[in-house]
Amino acid sequence: MARERKIKIIVAKPGLDGHDRGAKLLSRIFAEAGMEVVYTGLRQTPEMIVETALQEDADVVGLSSLSGVHNYFFPKVVEMMREKGLEDVLVVGGGIIPLEDIDALKTAGVHGIFGPGTSTAEIVDFIRNNVRTREA
Amino acid sequence: MGIDGRHHAATVLRRQDMFEEKDLEKIKAGKDKWEQGPVGKTLSRAPERKPVFTSISNIPVERLYTPLDVARTDFDRDIGYPGEYPFTRGVQPTMYRGRFWTMRQYAGFGSARESNARYRYLLRQGQTGLSVAFDLPTQAGYDSDHALSMGEVGKVGVAIDSIEDMRVLFDNIPLDKVTTSMTINAPATVLLAMYLAIGGEQGVSFEKIGGTVQNDILKELTVRGQYIYPPKPSMRLTVDLIEYCFKNVPKWNTISISGYHIREAGSTAAQEMAFTIADGIAYVQACVDRGMPVDSFAPRLSFFFNSFTNVLEEVAKFRAGRRYWAKVMKERFGAKDPKSMMMRYHVQTGGVTLTAQQPLNNVVRVALQAYAAALGGCQSLHTNSYDEALCLPTQDAVTVALRTQQVVAEESGAADTIDPLAGCYFVEALTDRIEAEIEDYIKKIDAMGGTLPAIEQGYIQKEIQNSAYRFQREIETNERVYVGINKYTMEEPPPTNLLRVDMSVGEIESEKLRKLRAERDQAQWKMALDQLREVSQTDRNVMPAVIEAVKARATIGEICDVWRDIYGEYRPKEFV
Numbered sequence: 239m240a241r242e243r244k245i246k247i248i249v250a251k252p253g254l255d256g257h258d259r260g261a262k263l264l265s266r267i268f269a270e271a272g273m274e275v276v277y278t279g280l281r282q283t284p285e286m287i288v289e290t291a292l293q294e295d296a297d298v299v300g301l302s303s304l305s306g307v308h309n310y311f312f313p314k315v316v317e318m319m320r321e322k323g324l325e326d327v328l329v330v331g332g333g334i335i336p337l338e339d340i341d342a343l344k345t346a347g348v349h350g351i352f353g354p355g356t357s358t359a360e361i362v363d364f365i366r367n368n369v370r371t372r373e374a
Numbered sequence: 375m376g377i378d379g380r381h382h383a384a385t386v387l388r389r390q391d392m393f394e395e396k397d398l399e400k401i402k403a404g405k406d407k408w409e410q411g412p413v414g415k416t417l418s419r420a421p422e423r424k425p426v427f428t429s430i431s432n433i434p435v436e437r438l439y440t441p442l443d444v445a446r447t448d449f450d451r452d453i454g455y456p457g458e459y460p461f462t463r464g465v466q467p468t469m470y471r472g473r474f475w476t477m478r479q480y481a482g483f484g485s486a487r488e489s490n491a492r493y494r495y496l497l498r499q500g501q502t503g504l505s506v507a508f509d510l511p512t513q514a515g516y517d518s519d520h521a522l523s524m525g526e527v528g529k530v531g532v533a534i535d536s537i538e539d540m541r542v543l544f545d546n547i548p549l550d551k552v553t554t555s556m557t558i559n560a561p562a563t564v565l566l567a568m569y570l571a572i573g574g575e576q577g578v579s580f581e582k583i584g585g586t587v588q589n590d591i592l593k594e595l596t597v598r599g600q601y602i603y604p605p606k607p608s609m610r611l612t613v614d615l616i617e618y619c620f621k622n623v624p625k626w627n628t629i630s631i632s633g634y635h636i637r638e639a640g641s642t643a644a645q646e647m648a649f650t651i652a653d654g655i656a657y658v659q660a661c662v663d664r665g666m667p668v669d670s671f672a673p674r675l676s677f678f679f680n681s682f683t684n685v686l687e688e689v690a691k692f693r694a695g696r697r698y699w700a701k702v703m704k705e706r707f708g709a710k711d712p713k714s715m716m717m718r719y720h721v722q723t724g725g726v727t728l729t730a731q732q733p734l735n736n737v738v739r740v741a742l743q744a745y746a747a748a749l750g751g752c753q754s755l756h757t758n759s760y761d762e763a764l765c766l767p768t769q770d771a772v773t774v775a776l777r778t779q780q781v782v783a784e785e786s787g788a789a790d791t792i793d794p795l796a797g798c799y800f801v802e803a804l805t806d807r808i809e810a811e812i813e814d815y816i817k818k819i820d821a822m823g824g825t826l827p828a829i830e831q832g833y834i835q836k837e838i839q840n841s842a843y844r845f846q847r848e849i850e851t852n853e854r855v856y857v858g859i860n861k862y863t864m865e866e867p868p869p870t871n872l873l874r875v876d877m878s879v880g881e882i883e884s885e886k887l888r889k890l891r892a893e894r895d896q897a898q899w900k901m902a903l904d905q906l907r908e909v910s911q912t913d914r915n916v917m918p919a920v921i922e923a924v925k926a927r928a929t930i931g932e933i934c935d936v937w938r939d940i941y942g943e944y945r946p947k948e949f950v
Binding site: 253254255256257258259262263265266267275277279280281283305306307310311334336337338353354355357358359 | 510511513514516521522523524525526529530594597598599600638639640726729730731763764765766839842843846849850858859868869870872875877946948950
């Protein structure tokens, strides 16, 4: 009988930003929600993140940024994922992201953006509802 | 030197219990009667809001505190007088009756020119010290045109590549009149060298230059992430800076041992203090191991803490930390100079306590946090701007933040008498409780072989992460209320007028670098870097060679690359 594979998510910190409280907390929450989590650690270039997504055959890439570089890094990651044929991988982002930036990020291909004060349950639900489904 | 009872006993001249035994018995009887009578009656009609009350750090909070909770407090031993061991009440004899804390707003963004304008604005508004925020490439030791600097230049602080930028940053700011705090860690030696060189150009001697570099690499390894080199060579650079300054720059605070970021990462108040003191112990030990007498360098050590909204818990944290550090320095390290035992510290209000929702509420949070910092006896203070959960602070928001601490200083009365909450049953009991938690952690960390092994095993990181997780759970289950987040929420229009840093800063800085590299004296530049390389491979102090290198217009990236070649780069193990 077919059963659904565990959702596999890469949690990544692009750029030089060292604020990893959110990334680590969410890694734990995702794991508790039954997902398989790979946390990249700090100082990831877009190339490194996409490579990890490819190697790990990830279903979701979660990007965390609190240093104001989301407008540069998030679209860059999406663009490189497309180049590598990862169009069906869900991309979500969070951090200190002004509301007025969200539309442009979504247009660039980031599926969900979660700012300060978002409940972790909302993020988990968003991923479950939007991730591709695959059989194990 | 271990903790031994003899030192301790010698400091206690006489027992001075705050209450006589027979008075305590009377109070106990009175409290029992009150609980069984009025309290019982009220509870039978209306229960309390919660079965258990806890502080934001999860410390249980009782209904009422009485002399019974401080029955074992000895006034001279535990509370005492400001400016005297164990400094529970503050480090100076007159505290803010002499002068207020230094009002020091952390600022910096974009280019050196823009940041210089913000500093001069803040000084005109009555700020009394500067605090420089560097961008992430500078903090990580990369030039603005490095591949890893892409998108980051000038974003969270000012971009500094060379002494040329530093000269612009302090243009028309006399370095003998202001003190400057620089949040710089892994490359602290480089930025200090630039600052000293600019001071020299202004005709200010090393003896007259005052300020602080953060220079605290251990918390970069645990919570802040701006490391470059592995722990050992990192510690060597830290100690080189401390050693150089105590010999040559006597008014410089050589390190700011930081709990701020530990708290931001999710720790409790007690963990913030405990892990910061653990880092402090590691630095003092490293300096002692280098052969420096403890009283030669310890007076220039300083600290940096957070302040959250729970005023009484924060005050207790500050008092407990001061008392415990004094004991550590006296008993563990055998310090004789009282200045070596003083925990002097800067405070910044809690960035992580700010909400993006209903941002004006943050003004109130910051006011309470600043009030706590004042009641707790800080030496300098940064008050956050209400818009910082959204973006870098705008000038309007920065002005309100500065005014907030001016209101606390001038209007609240907190500055008129010293340590006003001393003797408050609750605050004294909480001070004792937090000190006991600190001591507990220090013992555990000692048992692991010290701070560095505890970090390498992930112990400190995991303790902090567990607290962050607990807090998040409490918010999401509505066990703890956060205004505007899980209660009193409302629809609101998106905020406007956010401060933006132009992406073009990166290109402008890169262009400046090209020009610098083409125009500088190549022979002098090469000789200075060769000299630095040579010294860095010996155990001689690197600071003089770093100063020569920055004067020869070597960039921060070039200097840090010399050390990357020799020491390698740190790649931490992640503990999730």
